[in-house]
Amino acid sequence: MKKENYIYLAVLFSIISCSSKEHAEADKITRTGNDKTIEIISQEWPGQKPNLYDMPVNNGLDHLEFADLNIVQLDTADLVLGISLDEQQIAVPLAYLEGFEVANLILNVQNYLLTWCGLVGSAQVFAGNIGDDTLGFDFGRALIDNNLLMVDRKTQSVWNQLSNEAVHGELKGTKLDLLPAIQTTWGFWKKKYPTTDVLINKDTVGAAFPSLLFEKPYYTSWQPDSGNFYMLDHHQPENLGLGLVIGKSSLYFPFSELFKYPSPVEFKGLDETLTIHFDASGLTAWAEDSTGNVLPGTLAYNWAWKTFHPESEIFKD
DSSP states (O other): OOOOOBOOOOOOSSOOOOOOSSBOBOOOSOOOOTTOEEEEEEBSSTTOOOEEEEEEEEOOBOOEEEOOTTTSOOOTTOEEEEEEETTEEEEEEGGGTTTTSEEEEEETTEEEEEEEETTTTEEEEEESEETTEEOOEEEEEEEETTEEEEEETTTOOEEETTTTEEEESTTTTOBOOBOOOOOEEHHHHHHHOTTOEEEEEOOOTTOSOGGGTTOOOOOOOOOTTSSSOOOOSSOOGGGEEEEEEETTEEEEEEHHHHTTSOSSEEEOSSSSOEEEEEETTTTEEEEEOTTSOBOOOEEEEHHHHHHHOTTOEEOOO
16 A cells, blocks of 8 residues: 555454553543533434434543553454554554544644444544634434434534534535545554554543443444344454445445455446455455545445445445
8 A cells, every 4th residue: 555644444343552652632622511402303212213302412532642552452353543644653442432432633733533333333534624614523412324423513513424414503515524544453453553653532521421431342233123232242244345435426345245355356437446455354445546545435334335325336246
């Protein structure tokens, strides 16, 4: 893979602890209180039909800190959110996002929004700005199409994770910039970047789900109408795939199909040839364009991607 500025999103499958140097720059955006609500048509619970709901808003995570890997040991199967910026690589264990699902991060004066939705199996990194406006985000305690909602602190608009779009409020119809990302295991990330730094969360105040703080995120077999959402003690990668939106086209590469081919796979379905990388041991996939640039992509369960991108071309044997 060519060297460039991009963000790797490594979804870690267990509690993670990390490598310390200096503190990440603290988010200077004012947090909202937990007593705020927004009236919106949404789901209160997974699988529920949408209805008019007074949605509570919980604080997003603001204080990620560099940690020492000599003190906190990670398992190779853990999932992480990773950032690659020039000569610095950073991994953020998803276990530290599990109780919040939404985190704000400032690195080198750039603002980022980090998200994790276990229901759809997706962790993503967005630019934390719209134009020159730094938004800052909190967690909307509701769902649309069984997917995470975020609330920006500047306009109180509500955003949907897999659509990247504001679905309610002043900025309705506006898109967030999705940054190139992959989800993978700590073992894969650490092997690729042996000197990686790691960011963890020591601040547990205001978590949306206190009981899930530092819990291991797992891929699940849950689907809409299959009953209550539950976690499993093993991974189910056959439910996952890599989704891409390129211009007005969308593509989906199921893991179950990528397992059949040696990596990388060349895909010639669009105007240019894409290179699809897949690593079974790292449970990860990502795409590059013809010049080797990593493209914005999303790992998601097949049903979730189909919900948001019903016209997607599906890669098949």
